[in-house]
Amino acid sequence: MIDQPLPAVSFQGVTRRYGAVTAVSDVSLDIAQGEFFALLGSSGSGKTTLLMLLAGFDSPTEGRVMMSGTCVSEVPPHRRQIGVVFQNYALFPHLTAAENVAYPLKMRNVGRAEREERVKAALSLVNLTERGASYPSQMSGGQQQRVALARALVFGPSLLLMDEPLGALDRRLRDQMQLELKRIQGELGITVIYVTHDQSEAMAMANRIGIMAHGKLLQVDDPETIYARPSNHFAARFLGECSILKVKPNSDGRGYTLAGKRLALPSPAQGIFDIVVRPENVSLRAATGPLLDEVPGVPATVRDITYLGSGWRVTVVLPDGQTLLSTIIRGDEVASYLAPGRPVIAHWPPQAVALLPVEGSS
16 A cells, blocks of 8 residues: 655644634645645635745644644744745845845855855856845845745745735736746645735645635635536635626526526436636627527626736526626627617537536535
8 A cells, every 4th residue: 555645734623713703713724745735815815824824934823734744733933844935025125135145044144155055056046146136125125035036945945925915016027937837846846835815826826725714714616617617606706707697597407497498417316506617718699680499598687898918708698687608709790780778599509617616405
């Protein structure tokens, strides 16, 4: 029998309360060695608190925090071998880039010769070899972020924690740094836990995503699964645009009825449910011509159209008042027909539908 490697990190029933406020509620989660894991949630969801509990800057009220099978709940931060990068970078303004990167090594009493070699390697890793003598005030935001990353990696941590590290950068720099972070993580094979409220960041970089809200971990999955098959309304809405529709399940369990049309499901389902459909899976056609009743899809009326550059985001209203989003790309023949008030037929394939528990039913 082959022994399974221990998780790099394991939260076991972790709760953190501050008086009457529960910031983290009964979180259990394993993160594998070498994984790039994103904690995704809005402000106040508990994701940063969970990170601070792992870093050792706070202690759980209940439960245990484990690293490679060892409980570290009572271990001080400097003994956890964890690198941390914050949003504000926390660089020393009076030290050069090289001196900032060397600081963790000095605190660990690493000799000067070895220190210089490791600083040189860390700066090379983040493509800042030529900026070692620069002070933070002489560097761009993206360069300062790279210095903070090099400082977090220079002492060879077993784990790298990142709390909204790209939040202060503009979109172009954020996109560049996402690629850099993935490259560095792949080269080093280090375990990364990345806290963000930006869905695109999490989708672009993480092997798995954990969605948090109100201190609870709602869903953990790989990006493709969590996008295509969200487990609840919050996860569906938080990870990209979508339409959540109230439907009437058919008695045979093989489909549902919406706006008087019987539509199929990818597989049989029991009980009541809502459906979620992503706008890129919804096609529109003009509701004109004969035999409309034989055309598959749901009747709707165009409410508004938003130009996206690569196409259009169209909001349509169904006969029962529910709204539905559709993405129309350039070249789609229906684009010239669309205008507010125009009747259309909306259609999506059965496999594009995900089922959600009705809110308040669980």
